[in-house]
Amino acid sequence: MxxxxxxxxxxxxxxxxxxxxxxxxKFAEIQAKKILxxxxxxxxxxxxxxxxxxxxxxEGRRITDAETLKIVTMVYAGYVNKNIVASLQSxxxxxLGISGADGNSILSHKREKVGIDYxxxxxxxxxxxxxxxxxxLNGHTVVVSPITHDGKGQLxxxxxxxxAQEIAKSLSSYFDVTLIYSFEKSGVLKDVDNETSVxxxxxxGYYKELKETEKIFAGMIPKLDNAFKAIESGxxxxxxxxxxxxxxxxxxxxxxxxxxx
Amino acid sequence: MxxxxxxxxxxxxxxxxxxxxxxxxKFAEIQAKKILxxxxxxxxxxxxxxxxxxxxxxEGRRITDAETLKIVTMVYAGYVNKNIVASLQSxxxxxLGISGADGNSILSHKREKVGIDYxxxxxxxxxxxxxxxxxxLNGHTVVVSPITHDGKGQLxxxxxxxxAQEIAKSLSSYFDVTLIYSFEKSGVLKDVDNETSVxxxxxxGYYKELKETEKIFAGMIPKLDNAFKAIESGxxxxxxxxxxxxxxxxxxxxxxxxxxx
Numbered sequence: 456m457x458x459x460x461x462x463x464x465x466x467x468x469x470x471x472x473x474x475x476x477x478x479x480x481k482f483a484e485i486q487a488k489k490i491l492x493x494x495x496x497x498x499x500x501x502x503x504x505x506x507x508x509x510x511x512x513x514e515g516r517r518i519t520d521a522e523t524l525k526i527v528t529m530v531y532a533g534y535v536n537k538n539i540v541a542s543l544q545s546x547x548x549x550x551l552g553i554s555g556a557d558g559n560s561i562l563s564h565k566r567e568k569v570g571i572d573y574x575x576x577x578x579x580x581x582x583x584x585x586x587x588x589x590x591x592l593n594g595h596t597v598v599v600s601p602i603t604h605d606g607k608g609q610l611x612x613x614x615x616x617x618x619a620q621e622i623a624k625s626l627s628s629y630f631d632v633t634l635i636y637s638f639e640k641s642g643v644l645k646d647v648d649n650e651t652s653v654x655x656x657x658x659x660g661y662y663k664e665l666k667e668t669e670k671i672f673a674g675m676i677p678k679l680d681n682a683f684k685a686i687e688s689g690x691x692x693x694x695x696x697x698x699x700x701x702x703x704x705x706x707x708x709x710x711x712x713x714x715x716x
Numbered sequence: 717m718x719x720x721x722x723x724x725x726x727x728x729x730x731x732x733x734x735x736x737x738x739x740x741x742k743f744a745e746i747q748a749k750k751i752l753x754x755x756x757x758x759x760x761x762x763x764x765x766x767x768x769x770x771x772x773x774x775e776g777r778r779i780t781d782a783e784t785l786k787i788v789t790m791v792y793a794g795y796v797n798k799n800i801v802a803s804l805q806s807x808x809x810x811x812l813g814i815s816g817a818d819g820n821s822i823l824s825h826k827r828e829k830v831g832i833d834y835x836x837x838x839x840x841x842x843x844x845x846x847x848x849x850x851x852x853l854n855g856h857t858v859v860v861s862p863i864t865h866d867g868k869g870q871l872x873x874x875x876x877x878x879x880a881q882e883i884a885k886s887l888s889s890y891f892d893v894t895l896i897y898s899f900e901k902s903g904v905l906k907d908v909d910n911e912t913s914v915x916x917x918x919x920x921g922y923y924k925e926l927k928e929t930e931k932i933f934a935g936m937i938p939k940l941d942n943a944f945k946a947i948e949s950g951x952x953x954x955x956x957x958x959x960x961x962x963x964x965x966x967x968x969x970x971x972x973x974x975x976x977x
Contacts, residue, residue: 537789
């Protein structure tokens, strides 16, 4: 099967113009089909502050009231998405920026949890796989902002990690999928305070062992559990590391590569 | 040739949720290929005011400094575009929202005019016709926000009327194009103060006669000159009227229809 790289970048890259430009250059150089999923970084928080809209967080998730939804739609699907697309176009990468409403590409529902009102936060129901395949076969690099919709006219703020994972899973019947999570560390670390202690390869047996002996940073466990779920669902590899090392993440010379064996 | 309707809506519809919803319902019901081009309305101005960014206008055009470009990118390509797309999706219309950077669809250059610095305002160089044709043939209704790019990574604020016209002209070799300009009046009026004085049909001979006898409102002349240019470039019809009358504009029961004869 043909290869595809699905790369998720977060705030640490989006908030730093120099890092972002370096990353986009490396991303544009990938000679294979590719999708970029981005979060929003601190821009949304800063704009909310300037407008005097108070931001509430519960369990690390932003509570998306109507005003905050406006802001994240403007910042993520507008400012961040279109600037990334324009940069990629200048690098001869034929980018197309979308939200999950475009082409009905990502359908979600408003999160319901007893006791907590997350507001306009979306949990994904369905990725429109054939739509992504069509765009990719037509030569597009799809740039996905973390805004989805419920099919009834409502936009919903949606976790970018989850979007990347769901797209990766949905495309795994069509492509040999590598899912890359860019974050602020060099990879999964044996010692959280030592950037040189990157675990190069991680498979399920070794991961269980590390978990049992409590040799893995607790904060990484949800990310890694999700990575193994993606692998179980047909994704070929998950790579975790710094976005600015993208070329080396792909060749296995940086970051942590998670796979079946 | 197959028909296509290219409809431009402006601030008077975008700023009024009820009008916008009524318009989108009628737009979604058009049983033919279609493209929607939207402006931004007062939302951008209001956001700029809230953020304390002073807006300068020269000859009716907004001066787009760096901060204003951020705002129009957020509001037009983000908030307005994605909300229209989500609404159309809820009406079973497979909308895809874009800026001119997406798919390298509309290439422009920074406007240069001796003595006036318009800032990041773009004048269109080229519409990527084959890209629009491909998306339309794949069943998409394209929703275009008035942000284009220069191919070198710079987004540019661009007049929505001109975008609609350039797309209409570029598609006229592939489709039988009807270009519809929605504005606040019922059509081209013989008497600017009388909404019932709509000129139903306008062709070049009659237009010249009206201009010579000064029987046409001066403010309409640039719009009409552009409409006739579009007709000369292969567009089949230009219709001018109220967006909320869209169904009747199409059947010729409302608005002014401009054509060869």
